Amino acid sequence: MSPQELLKRSSFSELDARARARCLLDPESMRELLGAFDRIKSPWLAMQGITPQADDGVVVAKGTINGRPSVVIAIEGAYQGGSIGEVGGAKIATALNLAARDNRRGIPTSAIVLLETGGVRLQEANLGLAAIADIHSAIVDLRRYQPVIGIAVGTVGCYGGMSISAGLCSYLIASRETRLGLNGPAVIEQEAGINEFDARDKPFIWRFTGGEQRYLSKLVDAYVPDDSNEILATVTTLLSCGVPKRHRSDSYHEFLACLAEVDAGEQASPEAIRRIYRKGLEA
Amino acid sequence: MTTNNPGRGAFWLAQLTKHAGAEPGYPDSVRVVNASLAGQPARFIAVVPDPHNRFPRARNGEIGLTEGWEIARAVRETVAADQHHETRTPIIAVIDVPSQAYGLREEGFGIHQALAGAAAAYASARLEGHPVIGLIVGHAISGAFLAHGYQANRLIALHDPKIQIHAMGKQSAARITLRSVQALEKLAATIPPMAYDIESFASLGLLWRSLRLHNPDQPAATDIAAVTAALEDALADIRNLPDRGLGGRVSTKHRQATDTVRELLYRQWMDPVNQP
Numbered sequence A: 001m002s003p004q005e006l007l008k009r010s011s012f013s014e015l016d017a018r019a020r021a022r023c024l025l026d027p028e029s030m031r032e033l034l035g036a037f038d039r040i041k042s043p044w045l046a047m048q049g050i051t052p053q054a055d056d057g058v059v060v061a062k063g064t065i066n067g068r069p070s071v072v073i074a075i076e077g078a079y080q081g082g083s084i085g086e087v088g089g090a091k092i093a094t095a096l097n098l099a100a101r102d103n104r105r106g107i108p109t110s111a112i113v114l115l116e117t118g119g120v121r122l123q124e125a126n127l128g129l130a131a132i133a134d135i136h137s138a139i140v141d142l143r144r145y146q147p148v149i150g151i152a153v154g155t156v157g158c159y160g161g162m163s164i165s166a167g168l169c170s171y172l173i174a175s176r177e178t179r180l181g182l183n184g185p186a187v188i189e190q191e192a193g194i195n196e197f198d199a200r201d202k203p204f205i206w207r208f209t210g211g212e213q214r215y216l217s218k219l220v221d222a223y224v225p226d227d228s229n230e231i232l233a234t235v236t237t238l239l240s241c242g243v244p245k246r247h248r249s250d251s252y253h254e255f256l257a258c259l260a261e262v263d264a265g266e267q268a269s270p271e272a273i274r275r276i277y278r279k280g281l282e283a
Numbered sequence B: 001m002t003t004n005n006p007g008r009g010a011f012w013l014a015q016l017t018k019h020a021g022a023e024p025g026y027p028d029s030v031r032v033v034n035a036s037l038a039g040q041p042a043r044f045i046a047v048v049p050d051p052h053n054r055f056p057r058a059r060n061g062e063i064g065l066t067e068g069w070e071i072a073r074a075v076r077e078t079v080a081a082d083q084h085h086e087t088r089t090p091i092i093a094v095i096d097v098p099s100q101a102y103g104l105r106e107e108g109f110g111i112h113q114a115l116a117g118a119a120a121a122y123a124s125a126r127l128e129g130h131p132v133i134g135l136i137v138g139h140a141i142s143g144a145f146l147a148h149g150y151q152a153n154r155l156i157a158l159h160d161p162k163i164q165i166h167a168m169g170k171q172s173a174a175r176i177t178l179r180s181v182q183a184l185e186k187l188a189a190t191i192p193p194m195a196y197d198i199e200s201f202a203s204l205g206l207l208w209r210s211l212r213l214h215n216p217d218q219p220a221a222t223d224i225a226a227v228t229a230a231l232e233d234a235l236a237d238i239r240n241l242p243d244r245g246l247g248g249r250v251s252t253k254h255r256q257a258t259d260t261v262r263e264l265l266y267r268q269w270m271d272p273v274n275q276p
Helices: A003-008 A017-024 A086-104 A122-142 A161-168 A185-192 A202-209 A211-216 A228-241 A252-260 A270-280 B008-016 B065-081 B104-108 B111-127 B142-147 B170-176 B181-190 B198-202 B221-240 B253-270
Strands: A031-033 A058-065 A068-075 A110-114 A148-152 A171-175 A222-224 B030-037 B040-047 B091-097 B132-141 B154-158 B164-166 B209-211
Touching (some): A017 A068, A017 A228, A031 B253, A058 A228, A068 A086, A086 A110, A110 A122, A122 A161, A122 B111, A122 B142, A122 B164, A122 B253, A148 A161, A148 A228, A161 B111, A161 B142, A171 A211, A171 A228, A185 B170, A202 A211, A211 A222, A211 A270, A252 A270, A252 B111, B008 B091, B008 B221, B030 B065, B030 B221, B040 B065, B065 B111, B091 B111, B091 B142, B111 B142, B132 B142, B154 B198, B170 B181
Parallel strands (some): A148 A171, A171 A222, B132 B154, B154 B209
Antiparallel strands (some): A058 A068, B030 B040
16 A cells, blocks of 8 residues: 555544444444443443443444445454453344344344454453354354354454354455454463464464455455445445355365365465465365 | 363263264264164264374364364254254254364464354254254363354253363463463452353353262263253253244343343334334
């Protein structure tokens, strides 16, 4: 991107969750549900000396995208690392369940989920994990009727149980700054040792889990610059594609064939991953 | 991470299926057994330790790349075979999983996608009308639990000190939350969702039933009969109630906020002023 282009673009990742939702929905169509003024916040944080937030870091906004009924669910990466607690998790799962219910009563609601999240909020551990299981269930239900589009944008990345949510989406959009992975770097280093994974080595982390690598190895569907208009255009295009013939998460046959190609005798390289998946996940 | 070798998963899988042979064609870490439950065919799935696993970070019963996708295959085969049958085969996840596999290979080749493969398979099976039961006999930790068991219609656990259910192992959880393990344990003692034990987990309302046995590691015939009976009850319960969601998970005083969110969000979603 040239400096001129950089100055002209309207950054998406610099927006907060609410502004990101507004930017995707048709003008005037946005209705935020269970917003900050409803003051449904985490009941578990104050007792641990952490300030709760009135929307628990999750924005649920109903409206239309290009005239189609949609719900945008945006996780606020700036609040507690976008972590999923009881309330925020229940907001996401319930919104997705209601969208699926809409479809069963003739309203073809689709969902866009903005995934800037570290995964389970460890201060609410088992309730966060349970909520994420509900989210998984709801995505698999809803995507039978309408696409569920995941957008991984923002420097927090998309981790933990919510990276599994990303893997369940009908389509996944990622930008250059984001990372997508199950286990956070510090956790891998803690569990497997620094020889396996050096959590301080940022270029190494992005080479394996950054948005570009994920796109080039076919684990995401669209790679976008950090530009609101481009992201909206990509969402609109993917929505018009409808439900994919087969979801990425349902392609066990192809993935197992690819894994059989992996040389487990040597450590993985970004090049080998791209080579194997680009060949095996052709479809 | 400790494992109770050869693992309670393998042990209980054998007890519940009368030592029936595993289906061929699966790796040693994913044991798939077809056996009967309540006189009907059922598929039992367990992930077990495999010291020779070709992925070294998945040798202690962790769910790695292969395990995630092989679970998906085991579940989806059952769904495909029943496509034209009115009665859908029950699927039982026997759960003793210490964690997902932590490694560079795993991240690079997209272990999140492999776990999504497993979770999607279980959730799809449930939505297609297959009764899915999760039986926790040991550890049920983090992504491994999300991939293997958490999508079940009903969750049953042994009520036993060796049961651990959590979002992350203790050492890592301490590091990420910038606390010492001692501080974490102290908090966990007063905050039920942060605890690792079965008693605290049961208080969250996510279990359909928990079972006290005389000795889960050396069960008497009555212990095995009690677990089998619980699985049969769960099966009957699922078949009686048409709900294919996760509605079997009731709300308790420790999960009241979830109820509040569901009620209010439903009301606001349906409100005429919020229609597009």
